[in-house]
Amino acid sequence: MLRDLYQEVILDHNKNPRNFRAMPDATAHAEGSNPLCGDQVDVYVKVSADGKVEDISFQGSGCAISKSSASLMTTLLKGKTVDEAEQLFETFHSVVTSGPATELTDEKLEELGKLGVFAGVRDYPARVKCASLAWHTVHAALKHEAKPVTTE
Numbered sequence: 840m841l842r843d844l845y846q847e848v849i850l851d852h853n854k855n856p857r858n859f860r861a862m863p864d865a866t867a868h869a870e871g872s873n874p875l876c877g878d879q880v881d882v883y884v885k886v887s888a889d890g891k892v893e894d895i896s897f898q899g900s901g902c903a904i905s906k907s908s909a910s911l912m913t914t915l916l917k918g919k920t921v922d923e924a925e926q927l928f929e930t931f932h933s934v935v936t937s938g939p940a941t942e943l944t945d946e947k948l949e950e951l952g953k954l955g956v957f958a959g960v961r962d963y964p965a966r967v968k969c970a971s972l973a974w975h976t977v978h979a980a981l982k983h984e985a986k987p988v989t990t991e
Contacts, residue, residue: 848956852907857914858896865894871976871988873968878905878990882976892916892924895977902969904960909973911953921981927954928978934958935967 862868862883871880878901885894895916897909912931916924931954951958960966968990976988 848911848953849903849907852910853903856897856906856910858910858917859898860896861898862894862896865896867980867983869976869980869984869988871899871972871979871990873901873905873972873990875965875991876902876969878902878969878972880905880909880973880976882909882973882980884977884980886921886981890921892919892921897973901972904966904969905972908957908970912973912977915953916977924981925978928974930954931957931974932971935960935970937961 861881862885864885865883866886867884869882871882872878878899880897880899880901883894883896883898884892887893895913897913899906899909915927919927930951934951934954935957937958957970960970972988972990975990979988
């Protein structure tokens with residue numbers, strides 16, 4: 840069932856990416872790339888004075904996993920505080936890097952919500968970098984890191 844949901848979410852967000860646009864008035868921006876497969880992403884964030892992600896978007900090119908992960912990320916982070924966004928980054932990273940031996944219970948997957956669909960990439964180490972590229976890039980943007988993010 841998780842595999843079917845994973846494929847459905849990946850296909851939907853790849854075909855119809857949410858928040859796929861440049862943002863000229865962003866308060867933070869970062870560039871990311873995965874040299875191994877050629878995925879590239881620019882993440883734009885507009886943080887309000889009270890520390891909330893007022894708007895977030897991305898542009899770039901890459902595989903279906905990379906693009907759908909960025910799309911889902913933008914929908915989940917909009918309206919969150921910077922601290923909540925950082926917590927979601929940590930949660931996502933934990934899910935995709937936990938390795939196939941780590942059991943994810945139905946309760947844990949339910950707690951993760953839509954992020955749980957990316958648990959399947961942990962079985963394919965090369966795909967972990969595709970799924971996590973946008974997340975590492977938004978993390979860098981929120982930290983105002985100047986150098987481009989790379990998965991290598």
